[in-house]
Amino acid sequence: MSIELIVLDVDGTMTDSHITYSENGDEIKSFNVKDGLAIASWRKLGRQVAIITGRSSKIVARRAQELRIEHFYQGVENKKEVLDSLLSKLDIKMENVAAIGDDLNDLSMLKSAALSFVPRDASSYVDKIADVILSKKGGEGAVREMIEYLIKKEGLEKKYLALWE
Numbered sequence: 001m002s003i004e005l006i007v008l009d010v011d012g013t014m015t016d017s018h019i020t021y022s023e024n025g026d027e028i029k030s031f032n033v034k035d036g037l038a039i040a041s042w043r044k045l046g047r048q049v050a051i052i053t054g055r056s057s058k059i060v061a062r063r064a065q066e067l068r069i070e071h072f073y074q075g076v077e078n079k080k081e082v083l084d085s086l087l088s089k090l091d092i093k094m095e096n097v098a099a100i101g102d103d104l105n106d107l108s109m110l111k112s113a114a115l116s117f118v119p120r121d122a123s124s125y126v127d128k129i130a131d132v133i134l135s136k137k138g139g140e141g142a143v144r145e146m147i148e149y150l151i152k153k154e155g156l157e158k159k160y161l162a163l164w165e
Contacts, residue, residue, distance in 0.1 A: 004096040010053040012102035016139030029059050035143035052079045080108035117146045
């Protein structure tokens with residue numbers, strides 16, 4: 001089994017779950033730059049990345065664009081349904097998918113993926129079905145930890161490091 005696609009939730013995985021509003025009503029989120037470098041590296045290894053998130057945000061769209069994530073879905077109620085559709089479009093099987101999420105709206109997607117990851121601070125209900133509970137919290141390097149776990153599991157460490165040597 002080789003992981004060809006990683007699927008990322010946003011709030012609580014790529015971010016720390018906080019949503020801050022400015023006095024003007026602007027939404028503010030923080031992303032971990034180390035997660036971003038790992039995502040870019042995964043893509044440079046010829047693997048694919050998708051974001052499937054329940055909320056809609058210009059900030060998340062900007063982050064997806066910065067990271068050149070072409071499979072980007074927001075405002076999604078049924079994440080598994082969107083994932084199934086994406087897999088059909090890409091001709092990828094579920095056995096080649098790893099996913100990360102942190103809350104109840106991620107359950108069906110996480111249950112379906114070949115490998116499921118949750119940050120350390122995920123919902124206890126999601127922890128119960130996860131293959132891997134990461135040591136990092138959401139927004140604090142959990143996505144990078146997931147990617148580096150996969151890189152080791154897939155035997156890609158030399159290629160991964162060679163990207164930056």
